[in-house]
Amino acid sequence: MRKSTFHKAHLMRYLYSMTLHVGTNGLKTEKAFVQVRSATVRFAGDSGDGMQLAGTQFADIASLTGTVVRTLPDFPSEVRAPTGSLGGVSGFQISFGDQDVRTPGDTPFVLIAMNPAALKVNLPDLQPGGIIIADEDEFTPDNLAKAGYSSNPLSGSELSAFRVIPVAMTRLNEEAVSPHQLPPREAVRCRNFFALGLTLWLYDQPLQPMLEWLMEKFRTKPALMAANGASVRAGHNFADTAELFRVQHTVARARLPRGRYRRVTGNEAAALGLIAAARRAGRTLVYASYPITPASEILHELSKHKEYDVRTLQTEDEIAACVAAIGASFTGAIGATGTSGPGLSLKAEALGLAVMTELPLVCIDVQRAGPSTGMPTKTEQADLHMAMYGRHGESPLVVLAAATPADCFSMAFEAVRLAITYMTPVIMLSDSFLSSSAEPWRVVAPDELPDLRSIERPARQEFAPYRRDPVTLARPWVVPGTPGREHRIGGLEKADVTGSVSYDGDNHQRMVELRAQKIEGISRDIPAAQVEGASEGDLLVIGWGSTYGAIAAAVDETVRAGRHVGHLHLRYLNPFPANVGSILSKYARVLVPENNRGQLRSMLRDRFLVDAVGLSKVEGRPFRIREIEEGIETMLGEQT
Amino acid sequence: MKVVQSGSCTEDGPETILPVLTKQDFKSTQEVKWCPGCGGFGILSEVQSVLPRLGIPREKIVFVSGIGCSSRFPYYLDTYGFHGIHGRAPAIAMGVKCARPDLSVWVVTGDGDGLSIGTNHLIHCMRRNLDLNILLFNNQIYGLTKGQYSPTSEFGKKTKSSPLGSIEQPINPIVIALAANATFVARTVAADLKHLRMVLEAGARHKGTSFIEIRQDCRVFNDDALESFSDKSIRKEHWVYLEEGKPIRFGKDENKGILMRGMQPEVVIVGEKGVRAEDLLIHDGRDDSIAQALCVAGLPRPAFPTALGIFRQVEKPTYEDLLMGQIDSAITRNGPGDLPKLLNEGTTWTVD
Numbered sequence: 001m002r003k004s005t006f007h008k009a010h011l012m013r014y015l016y017s018m019t020l021h022v023g024t025n026g027l028k029t030e031k032a033f034v035q036v037r038s039a040t041v042r043f044a045g046d047s048g049d050g051m052q053l054a055g056t057q058f059a060d061i062a063s064l065t066g067t068v069v070r071t072l073p074d075f076p077s078e079v080r081a082p083t084g085s086l087g088g089v090s091g092f093q094i095s096f097g098d099q100d101v102r103t104p105g106d107t108p109f110v111l112i113a114m115n116p117a118a119l120k121v122n123l124p125d126l127q128p129g130g131i132i133i134a135d136e137d138e139f140t141p142d143n144l145a146k147a148g149y150s151s152n153p154l155s156g157s158e159l160s161a162f163r164v165i166p167v168a169m170t171r172l173n174e175e176a177v178s179p180h181q182l183p184p185r186e187a188v189r190c191r192n193f194f195a196l197g198l199t200l201w202l203y204d205q206p207l208q209p210m211l212e213w214l215m216e217k218f219r220t221k222p223a224l225m226a227a228n229g230a231s232v233r234a235g236h237n238f239a240d241t242a243e244l245f246r247v248q249h250t251v252a253r254a255r256l257p258r259g260r261y262r263r264v265t266g267n268e269a270a271a272l273g274l275i276a277a278a279r280r281a282g283r284t285l286v287y288a289s290y291p292i293t294p295a296s297e298i299l300h301e302l303s304k305h306k307e308y309d310v311r312t313l314q315t316e317d318e319i320a321a322c323v324a325a326i327g328a329s330f331t332g333a334i335g336a337t338g339t340s341g342p343g344l345s346l347k348a349e350a351l352g353l354a355v356m357t358e359l360p361l362v363c364i365d366v367q368r369a370g371p372s373t374g375m376p377t378k379t380e381q382a383d384l385h386m387a388m389y390g391r392h393g394e395s396p397l398v399v400l401a402a403a404t405p406a407d408c409f410s411m412a413f414e415a416v417r418l419a420i421t422y423m424t425p426v427i428m429l430s431d432s433f434l435s436s437s438a439e440p441w442r443v444v445a446p447d448e449l450p451d452l453r454s455i456e457r458p459a460r461q462e463f464a465p466y467r468r469d470p471v472t473l474a475r476p477w478v479v480p481g482t483p484g485r486e487h488r489i490g491g492l493e494k495a496d497v498t499g500s501v502s503y504d505g506d507n508h509q510r511m512v513e514l515r516a517q518k519i520e521g522i523s524r525d526i527p528a529a530q531v532e533g534a535s536e537g538d539l540l541v542i543g544w545g546s547t548y549g550a551i552a553a554a555v556d557e558t559v560r561a562g563r564h565v566g567h568l569h570l571r572y573l574n575p576f577p578a579n580v581g582s583i584l585s586k587y588a589r590v591l592v593p594e595n596n597r598g599q600l601r602s603m604l605r606d607r608f609l610v611d612a613v614g615l616s617k618v619e620g621r622p623f624r625i626r627e628i629e630e631g632i633e634t635m636l637g638e639q640t
Numbered sequence: 641m642k643v644v645q646s647g648s649c650t651e652d653g654p655e656t657i658l659p660v661l662t663k664q665d666f667k668s669t670q671e672v673k674w675c676p677g678c679g680g681f682g683i684l685s686e687v688q689s690v691l692p693r694l695g696i697p698r699e700k701i702v703f704v705s706g707i708g709c710s711s712r713f714p715y716y717l718d719t720y721g722f723h724g725i726h727g728r729a730p731a732i733a734m735g736v737k738c739a740r741p742d743l744s745v746w747v748v749t750g751d752g753d754g755l756s757i758g759t760n761h762l763i764h765c766m767r768r769n770l771d772l773n774i775l776l777f778n779n780q781i782y783g784l785t786k787g788q789y790s791p792t793s794e795f796g797k798k799t800k801s802s803p804l805g806s807i808e809q810p811i812n813p814i815v816i817a818l819a820a821n822a823t824f825v826a827r828t829v830a831a832d833l834k835h836l837r838m839v840l841e842a843g844a845r846h847k848g849t850s851f852i853e854i855r856q857d858c859r860v861f862n863d864d865a866l867e868s869f870s871d872k873s874i875r876k877e878h879w880v881y882l883e884e885g886k887p888i889r890f891g892k893d894e895n896k897g898i899l900m901r902g903m904q905p906e907v908v909i910v911g912e913k914g915v916r917a918e919d920l921l922i923h924d925g926r927d928d929s930i931a932q933a934l935c936v937a938g939l940p941r942p943a944f945p946t947a948l949g950i951f952r953q954v955e956k957p958t959y960e961d962l963l964m965g966q967i968d969s970a971i972t973r974n975g976p977g978d979l980p981k982l983l984n985e986g987t988t989w990t991v992d
Contacts, residue, residue, distance in 0.1 A: 060987045262988045272983060279979050286739050306970035308977030311738050311963060316764035320731035323724065327704070327735025330722055331743070335735060353725050443988065446979045480720040480736070480743055483699045488668070488714050490723025491707075500670070501715065 038097025040105030045114030050192035055092025066253035072104035103549035116147035137170035176234035197235025266434030271301035273412025281452035286328035322350035332479035360419035378620025379432035382596035403548035406441035465499030473518035536586035537564025554628035679830030679856030710777035727758020730765035766820035787861035823848035830856035882949030887920035
């Protein structure tokens with residue numbers, strides 16, 4: 001933790017000498033500042049260039065200075081693509097500024113390109129007039145050829161729409177770290193911090209938190225600490241003294257609710273939500289999972305927290321993960337599993353078992369582009385119908401969707417609450433974008449969270465495995481170890497109340513209806529849907545999942561322009577909140593942007609007979625704000 | 641059921657009042673729906689006899705099963721039970737055992753359930769050495785689906801789905817269990833209730849995964865599966881009982897045995913060609929190496945007899961003990977989890 005280094009007197013002195021060094025180095029020129037509300041920066045380089053680390057550090061520092069920071073990494077699909085190749089480019093985008101920063105940014109204004117491949121891959125996204133900071137030392141004939149350039153773009157005219165700032169980063173970094181006598185391989189790896197130093201200067205961000213972090217990180221490796229510190233300072237000083245940029249940019253701070261904040265990715269938040277819910281329920285968390293991109297980080301995160309009695313099981317396959325979680329739930333633990341699309345397909349039969357046995361189960365599906373193996377590292381929202389309908393027989397279950405990375409905490413917690421209150425499996429949908437994107441999260445105090453212990457009700461009536469609670473229709477959760485209540489459950493149809501095996505047709509009809517009513521009744525126990533923007537009018541934009549930020553920003557913009565447009569974002573997809581129908585009736589038209597071919601749209605049309613129009617994007621990338629705005633403009637244009 | 645002071649083994653120590661359970665206490669009210677004459681009845685009866693002898697309260701026993709005739713088993717026992725989906729019982733049981741290591745967990749499966757659709761789970765369950773008892777009812781046929789060949793059906797077996805004879809080589813359950821490094825591996829037969837009971841009790845008392853293959857026939861679809869066992873005039877020629885530390889001997893005159901010539905097993909007759917009783921292979925199920933157990937398990941039919949008994953019984957740490965050990969050491973190292981601390985981890989900042 002960063003805070004802790006402050007207490008150490010000797011570190012403090014060391015730190016002081018470093019910052020003094022920053023302040024006195026070089027001639028001070030008159031600074032010119034441009035104030036902006038937000039900025040978007042992308043670090044891009046080879047997968048070995050440390051772009052993720054540089055990006056994360058920038059994001060941490062920008063957060064500490066009071067801006068809202070949203071980040072999105074872009075990893076290469078291959079584990080180790082050849083150095084300098086287009087396939088090996090790793091990127092990290094940061095959007096920061098005031099509270100209207102709702103997404104990691106449509107198009108970067110600044111691109112840091114550590115080699116020609118990074119430039120080539122990322123150039124199409126850069127804003128016209130934007131800044132390219134390139135490590136000119138890496139634009140060698142060999143690297144240019146690997147990136148498919150026949151001539152050096154830094155010296156030609158093809159980048160004339162941008163401001164190109166070539167910097168000899170490799171050489172300057174080498175000089176900066178040379179006093180610390182690192183092996184050459186280690187020395188060159190400090191280059192990302194040189195780029196970071198440059199960028200911190202450009203956005204008038206402090207170096208101090210960076211230096212503190214280095215001290216903590218490399219406490220036992222002083223040479224690395226000093227070299228990385230030298231590199232980041234060298235980058236910062238070089239930007240200052242060489243007058244690389246005409247102006248520095250200062251970014252507006254955000255107005256956020258009071259509280260303590262941290263940055264979380266969707267996968268981190270989901271893991272924390274599960275632990276918090278298990279704690280609030282006073283139960284053991286058993287998370288069984290098979291490694292799959294992009295869900296594995298949930299397993300990794302949970303595996304770190306064994307002192308919370310989190311039992312993680314890396315099972316032999318997706319099916320085993322799901323049924324092991326069900327077995328754990330049978331004994332009274334919080335049974336959870338996580339996966340992505342291909343794994344959800346494999347879990348289908350087991351989810352049906354949880355529906356029939358009426359046991360709590362949380363299944364997190366971090367969606368990726370399908371079908372089949374598809375594009376494993378790219379985002380998509382095309383598992384909604386699979387979550388809703390992808391089981392044989394009549395097998396309704398609860399479907400939730402997190403809207404932002406931090407919302408993964410709330411929805412994972414909510415998934416546990418609903419699962420144990422209603423004795424039902426719950427699928428929580430996240431996606432590749434949410435899983436790795438990060439945003440500020442106001443840290444909740446545990447007592448702000450619902451107490452899930454109160455769910456155990458005293459038995460008012462004689463025990464029977466399928467005697468339902470009259471309000472929730474949940475069956476009792478009586479677990480092995482309870483004397484006198486020995487009973488058997490399983491996948492065969494159950495007789496109402498007694499839970500004995502029954503092949504009786506009338507009983508089956510009744511049980512199918514009871515299971516459906518139980519899920520439908522949950523709409524009384526979830527928050528009413530809230531509209532942002534106009535509460536009635538010409539157009540309602542309805543979204544779910546990770547499209548939240550882009551839709552919210554686009555609708556904000558449209559409303560500011562005086563149009564009557566509302567935004568409804570559904571976090572509960574089965575059942576829908578009870579007021580969705582009445583909200584729909586207040587707008588002339590409905591637009592449903594989705595990263596699929598219209599799955600929520602068809603659910604809305606089916607349920608509400610509404611002539612919803614879809615806006616589909618399945619390119620493996622999230623919507624840009626601009627794309628949603630265009631969709632809205634088209635709808636409004638058609639109307640007039 | 642009467643309640644008495646008992647010194648039986650529970651976690652709470654010798655002062656606990658434990659009900660003395662009888663076989664009757666484990667009979668559920670469900671009507672047993674196996675076909676008349678099914679070997680399942682004998683297995684059920686022996687399990688109901690063994691359970692009260694283990695000193696485990698009834699509510700702490702869980703039977704988990706998959707799909708198939710054998711997997712109806714949990715319904716017939718008055719313990720906690722979970723009738724799962726096809727092939728997945730070992731994985732369900734893993735979840736049960738990891739969440740509640742104090743429970744006595746039994747898996748009931750069959751040759752189709754455990755060695756076809758669920759082979760993966762069975763193997764991984766055994767290699768992890770969860771403290772479970774796995775009973776695999778092997779009747780070498782698909783009974784519930786009315787008579788198709790199974791993974792343990794013999795080559796050439798004529799069934800509804802193999803009218804010209806199966807063209808598949810059968811899988812050997814014991815070899816699979818040994819290859820998965822199971823710590824207790826045994827084979828018994830439903831038609832020998834005494835041996836069945838002995839093996840069941842030894843398996844139940846073993847800490848770690850106990851894999852017990854129970855040979856049975858299927859009265860309707862594979863009636864002759866145990867013919868060589870039922871016919872007492874030839875039984876001793878075709879079957880051999882393994883006894884720990886004793887020479888492997890069989891034959892109606894008990895004069896045949898297995899002799900190793902290098903790596904090659906051979907059937908010999910004691911007293912002929914200079915073979916002495918002490919030359920015979922001594923059964924050693926306690927060896928950490930699976931080599932000899934594999935050799936005995938893999939003896940080809942019909943040149944060699946089929947072995948019954950405990951092929952292997954070794955001590956290794958169980959999965960759930962290791963799992964809980966890691967949790968305990970994390971608590972010792974970091975203190976018991978404190979939710980506010982967890983939620984505030986990493987770089988944080990305050991907005992006033």
